[in-house]
Amino acid sequence: MNSLAAAVAAPPFLQGEGNADIHTHIERSFEAHLEALQNFIRQKSISSENVGVRECAEYLADILRRLGASAELAETDGFPVVWGFYDAGAPRTLAVYSLYDVVHVVESEWSSPPFEARVVPLAGLGKAIVGRGAVNQKGPIRALLNAMESVVAVRGKLPLNVMFVFEGEEELGSPHLPQFVARYADRLRTADGCLSPGAGQNLQGSVVLELGNKGIVYFEMEASGERMPHGPRKFDLSSYQQTVVESPVWRLVEALATLTDGNGPKLRIEELNRAVAPLTAKDRDLIRKLSGTFNPNEVWKRQFQVDSFTEDLEGEALLERYVFSPSLNIDGIWAGYTGDGVATLMPQKATAKLDLRLVPNLRALEVMPAIRRHLDERGFEDIALRELSGYDWSRTPLEAGIVETLLASYRGYGFEPSIWPLRPSGAPAYLFTGPPVSIPMIGGGLGHGARQHSVDEYLVIEGEGRIASLPQMEKFYADFLFALARG
């Protein structure tokens, strides 16, 4: 079934049963809700540049308080986490995790100023807000909060308790979120599940649902003459001295070459390879079903601008590699002279940045010791390793209550989601799904946006075809909250 057939077959945007009053309130609040989103984007919060981050945290805490929640800035060694609790006196509790920080912009490259949050028409999509954070994640957060405000306005209160966790360092790799979670674990573990609000529709309007995400360990490898018995200890030497002094660049190249079979997914670090779990029958089933609704060959060739994939993989095999394979990537490498033309020197050191994507059951904590042992066993004791950040992978079972409710909500709106066992990119979800919190967690929501981290990031607010408008995103969340409350 392709998505066009689905669009014809399924009646889009069925109203959630029994929430017509809330839906009407959402529709009537469109202008105010849109402005609330625009104001959220206008409040800069660029964590990498320390621009507006704490102000944005306070701005968000105020919104929670106006909703009726208690809210505070939970301090960490970095930017604060906005912690809020809405006590509905209800039996069920939802945790909401998201981020209020955004990545930096190169303003001159944007077609519309990134912090003005203008509404502009996008061909084939409808009208969209263009701005930094529009889809990642201020749009989805504000859609959820708009929905909650409408529920409270119409019904007096939310149908379930809500814990809010908004961090301000997700774009920095969530370095201090573990501090927060350690302190709040006893409260968080009492939640029935965790929602990470997102705009779950792709360009065609289809819904994507991800049951987890890969982990990542980001590290640097460095060869330096200082640590080599025959290397240049203090400074770059002349190139011709390479006859009698050993080169840190060759050293790094040789050490790197031992790590893979010439390509990221083919690790030669046996200790790590052994930790990778074989696919279960359920995993294979998920991949098989996914390949029925998603043809990676066509989509990715266009999206990644490639002619074909590693080992000429296609279909299920390609999806399986993408979803369940670890990969070791060189994000950057540098040494010596990198300008135009000719300069002869033997660099005194050489450095590479790498990241290893983690799949079950490869744990972040195991990675650096295993690479250290791998290098040492091959005589590369002099190669320095520096871990810069690390996340574990996270998985939530398809059978978890919050996932089943979310799926039912999507289906109620006429969408049959493509289910991805793991999202390939990292996120700190393991802090919620792993011990000691150990609650199911899922990203969800309607709506479509793209270009996160890039220029002209957008979120559609008046969609064409199957793409949800902002009010539709909000109605979906309202209905989902009630469905969750019913359990």
Next chain:
Amino acid sequence: MNSLAAAVAAPPFLQGEGNADIHTHIERSFEAHLEALQNFIRQKSISSENVGVRECAEYLADILRRLGASAELAETDGFPVVWGFYDAGAPRTLAVYSLYDVVHVVESEWSSPPFEARVVPLAGLGKAIVGRGAVNQKGPIRALLNAMESVVAVRGKLPLNVMFVFEGEEELGSPHLPQFVARYADRLRTADGCLSPGAGQNLQGSVVLELGNKGIVYFEMEASGERMPHGPRKFDLSSYQQTVVESPVWRLVEALATLTDGNGPKLRIEELNRAVAPLTAKDRDLIRKLSGTFNPNEVWKRQFQVDSFTEDLEGEALLERYVFSPSLNIDGIWAGYTGDGVATLMPQKATAKLDLRLVPNLRALEVMPAIRRHLDERGFEDIALRELSGYDWSRTPLEAGIVETLLASYRGYGFEPSIWPLRPSGAPAYLFTGPPVSIPMIGGGLGHGARQHSVDEYLVIEGEGRIASLPQMEKFYADFLFALARG
């Protein structure tokens, strides 16, 4: 015999026989000759920045004309070569090769302005001119021209014909000197030998004589997704896409790793290894003699700031490796993100700059085709190679007339030179020693200077101990010219 013992044993600076009148003229001209050198340095000629280069060529041509030579700027596709001919009507002809360009300066780092050519005291050395070009090569050129001016002033003319070849792009790798040599080969081949004036004394005052130099091929190696069947064709991808798209950085690492045994001198490119000539009995004899006067272990450990040398080489074996081994060096490498902290991406391309030092009989023209074949045979057809510059090596036999005369001149002044079969760094001497010109060529002269290409470049002009003063440099050249004329 160490250099201190030599300093006591040898009477320094014997007067050349029969040239007392010229020597007196040189001594009396000290101030004028010093000023002439200062003015030469003050005439900037930074070829990499196109600052003053042509002006310097004209300045130098004028000096030749005032000496009595014909002089012209021989145009090339780059900066002109200053060509001059002094016709003494003599049976013998000397060619003089040098460079009038200098490398750029970071003026703020100099203790004395690099183009003021101030005379400053240097502890243990005497007084020196500090300035860009002082030793490389304006000082030695001007010392030779000063000597010639005194010879002409006292004797009416030079004792032999002189061809002058001063290029303005040596510091750029002499890209257009072959054009000049091709046009002037028929004249150059009639010279009896070629002198490259230099300040041949080291810090201890010992004289170094080099019978040739290594060649070099400088090139870039690049892996790009565009040329890889499964690579990112257009732009950097996300790091996690490394599962299904191949990484150009890994590709470059793998290709580089095939080229050496993890270190520059240990080439794995068999075709090039086969071209390296085994050492002759004469070569071994030169190395053995050199190791008697020069202890590389001590000098280089201090100079290079290393603890020990590749394979713990010492003495003769170390010298042999340094002098007669090719080496492949990575001058620079770069790809992707090289800033602080974390950025996850798969770079679309990766590039390295390399240079291969050439020893007999490894020819520059053979290098790129051999590396191409080496890579192709291993399936690396996609790795691009770009040659940026190349020189062949050059050797002049110890028995050549100009070398024997130079050695005799040194000995007449009380110096027993350390003879190096090859200098490890590149120079365009092969254009003179190789066909079609094929004349012996030698660098020579007294005097000491250092820090070429670095800050506070200097040439001693009033030396202490065994280090020659500017007048002594000039007297030596005058005597050498007469010795050459006698043949």
